[in-house]
Amino acid sequence: MKKTSEHHNLLAQLQQVADGLGKTLAPFCEVVLHDLTEPDHAILAIHNNLSGRSVGEPATELGLARAADPGVDQVIANYPNTFPDGRLAKSTSVGIKDSDGRYVAALCLNVDLTVFRSLNTMLTQFGSVDRAAAVNDTLQPTGAEAIRLRIDDFAARHGTTPRALKTDERRALMGELKDSGLSDVRRAMDIVAAYLNVSRATVYNDAR
Known part of the structure; x- marks a missing residue:
């Protein structure tokens, strides 16, 4: 797909959005901007790189599907995903259309779930008490x-x-x-x- 001035402007603005999201959601969420007008070199920007990908790498299967079919859902949120090294992720992909209704970009968020699951396990362990203990004490007023x-x-x-x-x-x-x-x-x-x-x-x- 040939880029128009509209496409260039959209991509330029989306790079700022991706940068802001990356800084806000660091370090647990990878933010990736895909240029769907060039699916073979789609990754335009990547922040908090958790997947090991690089700028210039091709689009994902979802990105290719969007590039080929404007009817694909514009927002696909919280779907299960996996990083290349096997870590579980939760992903959200937002497709961006031009004035003609064609997908020209996608903004994707990939959250590393292993970090939060480990944290949840530690918090659960830390907050556990031995209810079988014989001591009955309180640091607060009764009731x-x-x-x-x-x-x-x-x-x-x-x-x-x-x-x-x-x-x-x-x-x-x-x-x-x-x-x-x-x-x-x-x-x-x-x-x-x-x-x-x-x-x-x-x-x-x-x-x-």
């Missing part, structure tokens, strides 16, 4: 965790976070805590105030 769990549940049901609750929502929350008996827990108002990041006076006012 504090129950109050926090109830607040988390309330916030989730309202599609927000505890610290983002509005005045009317906090009042409804205090009503639920009262009805459940949790407002009678020792230092309940202090616990609620700290968790919501508001003053004790605000909590007392909301509880009226």
Whole structure:
């Protein structure tokens, strides 16, 4: 496909987008810009190189499919992929069309899942406790965790976070805590105030 001035402009702008995404998502996500007007030398830019490819290498099978068929989905998100060395990846490919509806470029994101899976394993191990241990101790006031769990549940049901609750929502929350008996827990108002990041006076006012 012969490049037009429109194609040159699109590719120039996409190089800036790829550069910005690469810097933002480093080092866990590879960002690759493909020039589909030259499928045999498609890779125009590659940031956070995780696949070992180089600028000037050919397009992938998906890129070739797009170059041949404008009907291929423009956004294919979160599909399983594999790096050349066997590492698992999660990929998203965004096709870019010109004013005639033909694919001229593709912006691809490849996330290295092995890093996150290893991190998840370490965090799970670090956060595990021996529930068979005979010691029964707490560093928090009795009932504090129950109050926090109830607040988390309330916030989730309202599609927000505890610290983002509005005045009317906090009042409804205090009503639920009262009805459940949790407002009678020792230092309940202090616990609620700290968790919501508001003053004790605000909590007392909301509880009226």
